Amino acid sequence: MSHMIWKGAISFGLVHVPVQLYPATQSEKVGFNLLDKRSIDPIGYRQINKRTGKEVTRDNIVRGFEYEKDKYVVLSDDEIRSANPESTQTVDILAFVDAPDISFLYLDTPYYLAPDRKGEKVYALLREALKASGKIGVANVVLHNKQHLAALIPVGPVLALNTLRWGDEVRDFNELKLPAEDTKKAGVTARELDMAKKLIDDMSDRWDPSAYHDTFRDDIMALVDRKVRAGKTAEITDVETPREARQSAEILDLSDLLKRSLGRGKGKAGGRAQNQAALKAAAQDESDADETPAPPRRKTASVKRASSSGARAAASRKETTHRKRTAA
Incomplete structure (x- = not known):
């Protein structure tokens, strides 16, 4: 506890x-320290005068409140404590x-x-x-x-x-450019709204925090463990350049995307997985549509002759089998 x-x-x-x-x-975030790569020693925090660039000793450091640009009121720790509300528990x-x-x-x-x-x-x-x-x-x-x-x-x-x-x-969200809350003014049709609500219903579940994980932290800890076991804690490993992910095309027909998402699978658990797959598939289809398809390969004369000859042979075997069955 x-x-x-x-x-x-x-x-x-x-x-x-x-x-x-x-x-x-409790914090489970991945934390990193800055190190000197030559000796793997931690790099300490230095307090520097931003104007002169010189280091300042602790005795010469005071607290200040900036009341105007580059103008400060200096406050001692005692003054700050006296202004704080009394801790009443x-x-x-x-x-x-x-x-x-x-x-x-x-x-x-x-x-x-x-x-x-x-x-x-x-x-x-x-x-x-x-x-x-x-x-x-x-x-x-x-x-x-x-x-x-x-x-x-x-x-x-x-x-x-x-x-x-x-x-x-808390900042006022009125500073942001947002679509109107009225569905008609926002360009959302009743049909699209119904389909979106059905999709939300299919993907609805009970909140279970244990079902979600910080996969970035898991991957980093696995990488650290591998380097420790390999005895390469002080080495920088060359990393293969990841292949640039192809960006999917902008999906303009929201109704079609929702319909295709809802059309794949029924039920809560299966529906959620298939709906997510449908969203990805729809995005991929849109992306593939933007790419120029490769022209079909032409059959060579020998391939055409082989195909024609094979078809005639198959037809001849079929006719022979039919005659034998008739004679019998």
């Missing part, structure tokens, strides 16, 4: 739920909202909350009340000397605390 981050309490109204906070995720619930009202865009980092100091009953009470109401709690919490907005969410037997991005941290 991961290490506990802090002990505190969930507070709503006059109710306090003593809890312990644990991280709910409390998940202070501000309101309860319908779960679907909070967009995925606002979700940041998840944590687990476990009951503490004989708080099992009130913990269970809050968890079950949230499940029954379909609500989640919106709260303030201070973690690592920083204030966060957070969502208190019942997930099976556990209460999860998911920190949220503040409203001004």
Whole structure:
């Protein structure tokens, strides 16, 4: 089990739920270090003055906030600490909202909350009340000397605390050029929409996170293992230049693509695999259509004579067999 981050309490109204906070995720990303290729020594981080290019000692480094272009306010660590919100060790619930009202865009980092100091009953009470109401709690919490907005969410037997991005941290999508939400204005027909919905239905499944894997990480770890076993940890291996993948042509007829996708196979599991194959096949067909086909090879005179002679011989054998059967 991961290490506990802090002990505190969930507070709503006059109710306090003593809890312990644990991280709910772990990083499995592939990390690389920079090395000196001559000695395979790690390359350290050097702090350089960007204007002079000279190294700066730790004693001469201070923090600064850029309030205008290239103009800074210098702040000491004590000043920064004094401006930080007090760590109250409390998940202070501000309101309860319908779960679907909070967009995925606002979700940041998840944590687990476990009951503490004989708080099992009130913990269970809050968890079950949230499940029954379909609500989640919106709260303030201070973690690592920083204030966060957070969502208190019942997930099976556990209460999860998911920190949220503040409203001004999520960019407005109105800056993007997007098709109209009205299907007619977007050029989408009712028939295309129905087929797309059927395709989604065929590919629908229960969410199972164990069914998905970071294949890039798996491949990198397999490569590292091979080089370690081969004793080639410090060698750079020549890699065969991969063949450039042929780009498929732009598919213009969406209706045809959807129809062909739906027409191949029925059933959930088989349908999903065959629909995906159909999408690839349709794209390949469009790509192949753009290529100029090779002209058919002409038969030589000898091949034509052999083909004609073979056909006559076959006809003669067939007639002889027929005569024998008639005589019998």
